[in-house]
Amino acid sequence: MPEIRFEAVTKSFGDTPVIRDFTAEVADEEFLVLLGPSGCGKSTMLRMIAGLTDVSSGTLEFDGVRVNDLEPKDRRIAFVFQSYALYPHMTVRANIAFPLLMARFRWYHHLPVMNRIMRHRFLKNQDIAGRVEDVAAMMELTDHLDRRPRTLSGGQRQRVAVARALVREPSMYLLDEPLSNLDAKLRTQMRAEIAALYQRVRKSFVYVTHDQVEAMTMGTRIIVLNDGVIQQYGTPKEIYDRPANTFVAAFIGSPPMNLIPRDGRLLGVRAEKVRLTDAEGGPRGTVAVVEQLGAETVVAFTLSGAKDLHYARMPGDVVFAPGTEVRVDLDLTAASWFDRETGRRLP
Amino acid sequence: MRVLRVAAVLVLVVVTAFPLYWMITTATRKDVFAVPSWWPDLGNLGGLVAGLGPMLGWLPNSAFVAFGTTLLSLMMAVLAAYALSRFRFKGRGVFGFALFATQMLPEALIVVPLYAIFLALGLLNQLSGLVLANTAFGMPVAVWILKSAMDRIPVEIEESARVDGCPRYAILPQIVLPLVMPSVAAAAVITFFEGWNEYLFASTFMVDKEKWPASKGLASYVGEFVTPLGTVMSAALIFTLPAIIFFLLVQRRIVSGLTSGAVKG
Numbered sequence: 001m002p003e004i005r006f007e008a009v010t011k012s013f014g015d016t017p018v019i020r021d022f023t024a025e026v027a028d029e030e031f032l033v034l035l036g037p038s039g040c041g042k043s044t045m046l047r048m049i050a051g052l053t054d055v056s057s058g059t060l061e062f063d064g065v066r067v068n069d070l071e072p073k074d075r076r077i078a079f080v081f082q083s084y085a086l087y088p089h090m091t092v093r094a095n096i097a098f099p100l101l102m103a104r105f106r107w108y109h110h111l112p113v114m115n116r117i118m119r120h121r122f123l124k125n126q127d128i129a130g131r132v133e134d135v136a137a138m139m140e141l142t143d144h145l146d147r148r149p150r151t152l153s154g155g156q157r158q159r160v161a162v163a164r165a166l167v168r169e170p171s172m173y174l175l176d177e178p179l180s181n182l183d184a185k186l187r188t189q190m191r192a193e194i195a196a197l198y199q200r201v202r203k204s205f206v207y208v209t210h211d212q213v214e215a216m217t218m219g220t221r222i223i224v225l226n227d228g229v230i231q232q233y234g235t236p237k238e239i240y241d242r243p244a245n246t247f248v249a250a251f252i253g254s255p256p257m258n259l260i261p262r263d264g265r266l267l268g269v270r271a272e273k274v275r276l277t278d279a280e281g282g283p284r285g286t287v288a289v290v291e292q293l294g295a296e297t298v299v300a301f302t303l304s305g306a307k308d309l310h311y312a313r314m315p316g317d318v319v320f321a322p323g324t325e326v327r328v329d330l331d332l333t334a335a336s337w338f339d340r341e342t343g344r345r346l347p
Numbered sequence: 348m349r350v351l352r353v354a355a356v357l358v359l360v361v362v363t364a365f366p367l368y369w370m371i372t373t374a375t376r377k378d379v380f381a382v383p384s385w386w387p388d389l390g391n392l393g394g395l396v397a398g399l400g401p402m403l404g405w406l407p408n409s410a411f412v413a414f415g416t417t418l419l420s421l422m423m424a425v426l427a428a429y430a431l432s433r434f435r436f437k438g439r440g441v442f443g444f445a446l447f448a449t450q451m452l453p454e455a456l457i458v459v460p461l462y463a464i465f466l467a468l469g470l471l472n473q474l475s476g477l478v479l480a481n482t483a484f485g486m487p488v489a490v491w492i493l494k495s496a497m498d499r500i501p502v503e504i505e506e507s508a509r510v511d512g513c514p515r516y517a518i519l520p521q522i523v524l525p526l527v528m529p530s531v532a533a534a535a536v537i538t539f540f541e542g543w544n545e546y547l548f549a550s551t552f553m554v555d556k557e558k559w560p561a562s563k564g565l566a567s568y569v570g571e572f573v574t575p576l577g578t579v580m581s582a583a584l585i586f587t588l589p590a591i592i593f594f595l596l597v598q599r600r601i602v603s604g605l606t607s608g609a610v611k612g
Contacts, residue, residue: 050510052506052509052510071509072506072509072510073509073510073511073512073513077510078510079506079507079510081503081506081507082503083501083503085501085503085504085506085507086504086507087504087507087508087522088504088526089525089526098508098511098513099511099512102511102512102513103512105517107514107516110514110516110517110520110521112520115517115520115521164511168511168512
């Protein structure tokens with residue numbers, strides 16, 4: 001439903017600017033990833049979309065309606081926190097049902113004794129109980145509904161947090177590094193689950209992460225942020241193939257893009273476009289480190305006369321001993337060029 | 348190791364329980380000037396009850412003062428602690444510090460100016476006046492206990508509640524309060540005893556004998572020439588019982604670890 005429009009959004013804490021002149025338009029039902037190193041302002045941006053943090057200046061619009069001053073609950077959003085932020089004193093059932101209860105509570109239902117009675121009653125309510133159980137079944141939590149969060153594992157808590165977001169059927173899901181507290185294997189699994197969730201509900205997602213693998217695999221649009229400034233906005237492929245500046249080039253991709261000084265400019269070549277051979281002649285380099293990853297081998301090398309490390313992605317059966325002198329061939333189709341001073345991409 | 352631990356615990360139990368035990372035996376003794384006996388004189392239980400008549404009239408006064416102090420202190424302390432813990436405002440540090448100011452002066456120093464104020468406000472000889480005076484001394488402690496408990500609750504939980512549609516005024520009772528219940532119980536115990544034990548204000552402000560709290564009543568048994576030790580001890584026993592019962596009721600709630608599981612780890 002909502003198309004998000006940022007117009008010159010800025011945010012400062014005191015005199016410290018955190019977000020500068022953030023302008024972008026995101027179409028409906030996109031999976032937008034805010035990607036950047038820690039401290040770049042991506043979480044602050046997400047909190048502004050949620051309404052948990054004020055916008056210092058500029059306009060934030062959902063579907064052409066200015067939402068700057070709207071309370072979080074009036075924005076039809078769901079927020080999944082990095083720390084899950086479950087309510088420890090409530091069962092999983094009550095946690096998931098909480099947004100539904102709040103939607104029905106009148107002010108007098110919050111009075112001390114009244115709220116116990118009403119909570120109990122609403123939890124029994126056919127409609128609410130049914131929705132809670134549907135969502136719980138979807139997130140495979142049915143067996144844990146009457147447990148407290150502290151007795152659950154990290155992955156289960158994460159599922160409860162997502163279930164609590166799902167149950168109110170929001171028009172936008174905001175996720176703040178939801179996977180960073182999970183171990184590597186669980187992270188891969190939850191990544192697939194969130195991607196599947198997106199396919200199923202087809203709502204707008206805004207996902208904050210510093211992990212470029214998450215961004216590349218899940219996002220349909222990526223905004224790369226650094227120091228509160230948008231570095232690039234595009235599809236994962238655009239960002240990978242045509243980085244807008246040297247920051248994006250070095251930040252996206254593992255290994256990062258090779259930046260090689262040439263003719264007064266910087267030549268950007270992806271590691272898979274570099275071929276190392278033990279043939280004679282041509283540009284020379286020296287192998288520094290060899291990382292064998294099974295399916296492929298990543299070779300770090302230096303070019304003769306320079307100290308910077310560059311990377312080549314080679315098939316898994318390639319073996320070089322560190323210190324070997326090699327011939328370096330670069331495939332320059334679709335290579336990028338950057339200005340040496342500003343770091344900007346040259347057309 | 349285990350033997351040592353049990354022995355150490357036994358020693359502590361004896362040290363703490365002996366005064367109570369001695370209170371009981373003394374309360375049942377007929378002749379307080381005879382050589383003290385180790386065992387309570389069960390034949391003299393009547394003596395324990397005797398002379399307690401006025402005490403029974405004073406206990407409700409004490410209960411009113413103690414419960415009043417607890418309720419008033421907790422209501423104010425919860426709100427003040429939440430503000431101190433969550434809101435950033437000018438003078439926050441000064442306010443937090445000023446709360447301690449009441450703890451730095453001995454009550455005896457304040458009793459005269461307070462008397463003058465109470466006289467002007469017509470609060471002398473009023474149990475509600477005692478509640479106010481005791482609250483002034485009990486509440487700051489409660490505020491700091493509750494503030495440090497609230498500081499430990501992750502802010503994300505409250506933000507999550509806001510996103511889930513919980514109105515601002517309901518976050519405190521619905522989310523924060525249940526999580527700091529152990530500390531509320533601890534603060535309740537402290538403020539309750541502040542009101543129950545208080546003697547100085549009670550003895551200065553309360554004039555009418557039927558309005559005395561039990562602490563002052565208890566002291567009135569001690570005369571200039573005669574101190575009926577048996578009666579004093581049995582009155583003291585009665586005086587401690589309700590407080591012990593209150594403590595036992597509340598202490599079950601003083602368990603920690605309620606917040607675990609809210610966030611990672």
